[in-house]
Amino acid sequence: MINLVILGAGNVATHLARAFSHAEDIKLKQVYNHKPESLIPFKHITATTTDLNQLEKADVYLIVLKDDVISEVAGLLENNDALILHTSGSVPLKALNKFKNHGVFYPVQTFSKKKPVNFREIPICLEANTAENLEFLKGLAEKISNKTYEIDSEQRKALHLAAVFVNNFTNHLYRLGAEICKNNEIPFEILKPLIRETVDKLESLTPREAQTGPALRDDKQTISRHLAMLEPKHQELYKILTQSIQELNGKKL
Amino acid sequence: MINLVILGAGNVATHLARAFSHAEDIKLKQVYNHKPESLIPFKHITATTTDLNQLEKADVYLIVLKDDVISEVAGLLENNDALILHTSGSVPLKALNKFKNHGVFYPVQTFSKKKPVNFREIPICLEANTAENLEFLKGLAEKISNKTYEIDSEQRKALHLAAVFVNNFTNHLYRLGAEICKNNEIPFEILKPLIRETVDKLESLTPREAQTGPALRDDKQTISRHLAMLEPKHQELYKILTQSIQELNGKKL
Numbered sequence: 141m142i143n144l145v146i147l148g149a150g151n152v153a154t155h156l157a158r159a160f161s162h163a164e165d166i167k168l169k170q171v172y173n174h175k176p177e178s179l180i181p182f183k184h185i186t187a188t189t190t191d192l193n194q195l196e197k198a199d200v201y202l203i204v205l206k207d208d209v210i211s212e213v214a215g216l217l218e219n220n221d222a223l224i225l226h227t228s229g230s231v232p233l234k235a236l237n238k239f240k241n242h243g244v245f246y247p248v249q250t251f252s253k254k255k256p257v258n259f260r261e262i263p264i265c266l267e268a269n270t271a272e273n274l275e276f277l278k279g280l281a282e283k284i285s286n287k288t289y290e291i292d293s294e295q296r297k298a299l300h301l302a303a304v305f306v307n308n309f310t311n312h313l314y315r316l317g318a319e320i321c322k323n324n325e326i327p328f329e330i331l332k333p334l335i336r337e338t339v340d341k342l343e344s345l346t347p348r349e350a351q352t353g354p355a356l357r358d359d360k361q362t363i364s365r366h367l368a369m370l371e372p373k374h375q376e377l378y379k380i381l382t383q384s385i386q387e388l389n390g391k392k393l
Numbered sequence: 394m395i396n397l398v399i400l401g402a403g404n405v406a407t408h409l410a411r412a413f414s415h416a417e418d419i420k421l422k423q424v425y426n427h428k429p430e431s432l433i434p435f436k437h438i439t440a441t442t443t444d445l446n447q448l449e450k451a452d453v454y455l456i457v458l459k460d461d462v463i464s465e466v467a468g469l470l471e472n473n474d475a476l477i478l479h480t481s482g483s484v485p486l487k488a489l490n491k492f493k494n495h496g497v498f499y500p501v502q503t504f505s506k507k508k509p510v511n512f513r514e515i516p517i518c519l520e521a522n523t524a525e526n527l528e529f530l531k532g533l534a535e536k537i538s539n540k541t542y543e544i545d546s547e548q549r550k551a552l553h554l555a556a557v558f559v560n561n562f563t564n565h566l567y568r569l570g571a572e573i574c575k576n577n578e579i580p581f582e583i584l585k586p587l588i589r590e591t592v593d594k595l596e597s598l599t600p601r602e603a604q605t606g607p608a609l610r611d612d613k614q615t616i617s618r619h620l621a622m623l624e625p626k627h628q629e630l631y632k633i634l635t636q637s638i639q640e641l642n643g644k645k646l
Binding site: 207208230248249250252254255257261262263265287289291294295297298299301302303304305306307308309310311312313314315316317318320321323324325326327329330331332333334335336337338339340341342344345346347348350351352353354355356359361362365366369370373374376377378380381384385387388 | 460461483501502503505507508510514515516518540542544547548550551552554555556557558559560561562563564565566567568569570571573574576577578579580582583584585586587588589590591592593594595597598599600601603604605606607608609612614615618619622623626627629630631633634637638640641
C-alpha cells in the first residue's frame, strides 16, 4: 500500500485525487490547500488540511500547484525519506533537489473541473533523481494510467512548448473560426466534422502529409481574397501562418 | 430515380461517386475526366469518358473540379434543363449562371483518397438559383448526408476562410508540434490525447471558454522561455499567436 498526500486543489489536483482514490494499492491520505473553500469538493474522498504543519505522514507527496509556488511550498516541507513530486510541464526536476527522494509526475492533458477524463489514456511523463525512484514512480503512475514515459527536464520543457502549439494555439484558431462563422450567421457546428477529421488524419498520416489548402498550393488568388475578408487584426496572423506553411514546404515567398 | 453525371476524378469526386453509387433512387450514369488514367478507379462503379461531347443525358451534372477550371468546363457544357452544380467553397453561384438551373453542393470536409469517410456525417452546404432547385438539391443531398445547410455565396466564402483556420492552419500547428518533439526525441504520440481533448472540449465549451495557457495567463516568464527555445523562423509565429490570444481577451500588450 502506497500512502499519498496531494498538495493542491485545482483542476489537475481534482482529477488526480479522483483517479488515485479509485486506484488499487494506493491510499490517498490527505489533500492540502491554503484556501479552505477549495477543499470542500475533496471532503467526501479523504481528509483535508489548510496547514502545512498538519500534513499526514506518507510515502509520496504530490505537489499539484501553480509553477510559481512549487518552490515556495517545497521550501516549507520537512525533509524526510518520502518521495516528493511535482506535476509541472515547465519546472525542472532540480526545483525539488533539497529532498533526498524527488521526481516529476507530469500528466500531458488539459483538464477542466467539470469534464470527466479517462486517466488510463493520459500520458504521464516521469523523471526522478535516482533509478530506484524512477522505478517506483513508474509503478505509481501505472496505477492510474496505461501510458507512462521517461522524459528528462529538457525534453519536458520542449514537450510543454509543443503542447502550447497543439493545444492553446489550436484552440485559438478554433476561436477565430467560430468568430468568422458568427459574424456571417453560419452555425459553427458545420466545421466540427472537419475539425475532427483533421485530428483523425494524424492516425494514418504525418501532419506534413496531411497538409492541404491555399497556402500549400500557393493559390495567390484565394489568399488575397481571404486577406481582404479579414479584419486587419487577423490579417497579420493569416499572413504569418501562410508564410510558415510555405517556408516549411520550400516554396518561394 | 435521379440520373447523375460527375465531372472530376480527384479526392472529392472519388468520395462523392462512392457515396452516390450506394444511395437510393440515384443512378450514377457516368464519370468524366480529361485524363484516362484518373478514371480507372471509377470503372467498376459506372461508365466513364474523357470527352465532354460524349456526356450521358442526366438530371444533374456535378462539377467536382479545381476552382480555376470550373468556369472553363462549364463553358463547354451544353445548356439544357439539367441542374448544373459545382462543389467549391470559394466559387460563387453566379459562375454557373449561363445555365437555366444551377446550384452549389459544397461538402465541408477534407478528403484523402485512401481514407474512407462516413458521408452521412458530413455537412453539405447548398445554394441554388431558384427555390424549386434548392428544394430538389436538398432532396439530393439528403440521399447521402444527414446534415444539409442553406448557405449563400457570401457565407460560403466566409465558411471557406474559417475552414482554413480550423483545418489548414491547425494542421500546420500539429506539424510544428511534431517537429519540436522530433528535435527533442520525444514521441509525438504523447501529444495525441491532448489534441483529441482540445477538440472534445468544443462539445461542452465555446473555444473562448476553453482557452488556457501562458498567453491567456500573461505568464511572461514562460513566454520568454518558450521564445528562447524556438528557432528564429518560428518565434514570430509564437509572438503573433500569443498577441492575438491576448488581444481577444482584452489584455494589454
